[in-house]
Amino acid sequence: MTARTLSRVALLYAALTVVMAYPFSLHPAAGVLSIGTDTDLPIWALGWDVHAFTHQPFAVFDANIFFPWRHTLAYSENFIGSAVLAAPILWVTHNPMLAMNLLSLLSVPLSALGACVLARRLGASPSSQRSIRR
Numbered sequence: 001m002t003a004r005t006l007s008r009v010a011l012l013y014a015a016l017t018v019v020m021a022y023p024f025s026l027h028p029a030a031g032v033l034s035i036g037t038d039t040d041l042p043i044w045a046l047g048w049d050v051h052a053f054t055h056q057p058f059a060v061f062d063a064n065i066f067f068p069w070r071h072t073l074a075y076s077e078n079f080i081g082s083a084v085l086a087a088p089i090l091w092v093t094h095n096p097m098l099a100m101n102l103l104s105l106l107s108v109p110l111s112a113l114g115a116c117v118l119a120r121r122l123g124a125s126p127s128s129q130r131s132i133r134r
Contacts, residue, residue: 049083
């Protein structure tokens with residue numbers, strides 16, 4: 001798969017994500033899809049992870065919950081992998097809700113692009129003219 005094809009596929013998936021997630025995709029800092037603990041945890045965890053990366057990178061699991069217990073971030077999802085992508089957004093905007101929403105929106109085209117690359121490597125053809133044998 002060439003770089004040109006990859007960029008076209010990525011742009012297509014990004015455009016589809018913006019269209020399908022409208023109006024959420026146009027105003028990701030304005031709110032969350034559902035209010036409650038399902039969004040509170042990722043917002044807090046991303047904020048904590050980025051704070052820990054900046055101030056105490058070797059104690060990222062010593063989160064500011066369940067004091068005096070140690071390594072409390074390990075009690076739940078830690079979102080450290082996502083926090084690596086969210087860190088620049090948080091450093092610039094200081095808005096953990098925006099960072100979580102942008103990561104959620106970004107995950108759709110990145111997953112689709114990864115699936116496309118995997119399918120090609122496994123031998124899938126870009127042509128829709130392929131016949132299916134039964």
